[in-house]
Amino acid sequence: MGEREINPQALFRRPLREILYRLRDPALVADVLVRGCTTLWDRVSPSEFSRTYRQVMGHTMCSNARLRALHRGVRYVVQNEIRGDLVECGCARGGSAAFMALTLKELRAHRRLWLFDTFEGLPAPTQDDPDYNIAKLWTGGCAASVEEVQDFLTGLGVNNNVEFVSGLFQQSLPRSQVAEIALLHIDGDWYESVKACLEHLYDKVAPGGWIQLDDYGYWKGARRAVDEFLLKRGIRPHLEKVDYSGRVFRKTTESGTSDTPPQ
Numbered sequence: 128m129g130e131r132e133i134n135p136q137a138l139f140r141r142p143l144r145e146i147l148y149r150l151r152d153p154a155l156v157a158d159v160l161v162r163g164c165t166t167l168w169d170r171v172s173p174s175e176f177s178r179t180y181r182q183v184m185g186h187t188m189c190s191n192a193r194l195r196a197l198h199r200g201v202r203y204v205v206q207n208e209i210r211g212d213l214v215e216c217g218c219a220r221g222g223s224a225a226f227m228a229l230t231l232k233e234l235r236a237h238r239r240l241w242l243f244d245t246f247e248g249l250p251a252p253t254q255d256d257p258d259y260n261i262a263k264l265w266t267g268g269c270a271a272s273v274e275e276v277q278d279f280l281t282g283l284g285v286n287n288n289v290e291f292v293s294g295l296f297q298q299s300l301p302r303s304q305v306a307e308i309a310l311l312h313i314d315g316d317w318y319e320s321v322k323a324c325l326e327h328l329y330d331k332v333a334p335g336g337w338i339q340l341d342d343y344g345y346w347k348g349a350r351r352a353v354d355e356f357l358l359k360r361g362i363r364p365h366l367e368k369v370d371y372s373g374r375v376f377r378k379t380t381e382s383g384t385s386d387t388p389p390q
């Protein structure tokens with residue numbers, strides 16, 4: 128991806144067009160209202176989750192509900208000694224990545240954290256994304272450089288054992304050194320992006336591993352990539368609904384069958 132041009136008109140058009148598009152879905156509107164209330168609570172609550180959430184909330188697009196699920200996921204894989212690293216595909220400004228690293232720190236656990244991203248913003252969606260006309264407005268969005276994310280993690284004291292891999296997932300994942308995965312967080316928005324993550328990483332997820340899909344309910348291409356992959360593999364997991372968008376499942380056996388993540 129080359130230099131991005133900031134077009135002020137496009138910056139304004141994107142949120143407006145997307146808001147109008149999303150308002151057509153009452154379930155999303157209801158979810159946003161509920162999340163607004165729970166986010167207010169997390170701004171003041173003394174709970175362990177809320178304290179960690181407050182450290183990253185300015186750097187993440189993930190809802191507090193999805194971060195709460197990641198919190199459960201990291202604790203689950205550590206406490207149950209699920210083998211492998213933590214992998215995030217799509218880290219943008221590093222909020223959810225920092226959140227996972229802080230959760231590891233709380234648990235005094237040492238796992239490698241892999242962060243895959245273009246670090247130049249979202250690639251263009253394709254015609255395989257059913258909501259292409261809205262999705263394409265995000266091309267180049269969510270951009271943050273490796274240095275910005277590194278600085279953020281360093282400021283929080285969680286920069287050890289983190290591997291940054293720049294480039295399109297389609298090119299970086301087949302060449303990656305990741306061997307085994309305990310927790311896989313897929314947050315790449317588009318059909319081709321999510322498809323590449325599943326095709327290259329699903330088989331590396333250890334039995335019992337936690338798989339979190341950030342965009343299943345929000346971007347239609349992301350959902351399509353997941354549904355097609357599961358169908359092709361003959362896997363029928365229960366996708367636990369985290370919020371309007373997020374889903375979680377656990378890979379329970381070598382053959383890939385899976386069940387509901389524990390609470």
Ligand SMILES: C[S@@+](CC[C@H](N)C(=O)[O-])C[C@H]1O[C@@H](n2cnc3c(N)ncnc32)[C@H](O)[C@@H]1O
Nearest residue numbers: 187188217219222223244245248249295296320
């Ligand atoms: C919604 S943002 C991730 C949000 C982040 N997890 C957070 O906490 O805010 C999606 C990210 O996925 C990255 N991405 C999407 N498709 C990609 C692809 N095919 N290859 C590399 N990065 C990709 C984008 O660059 C962007 O940073």
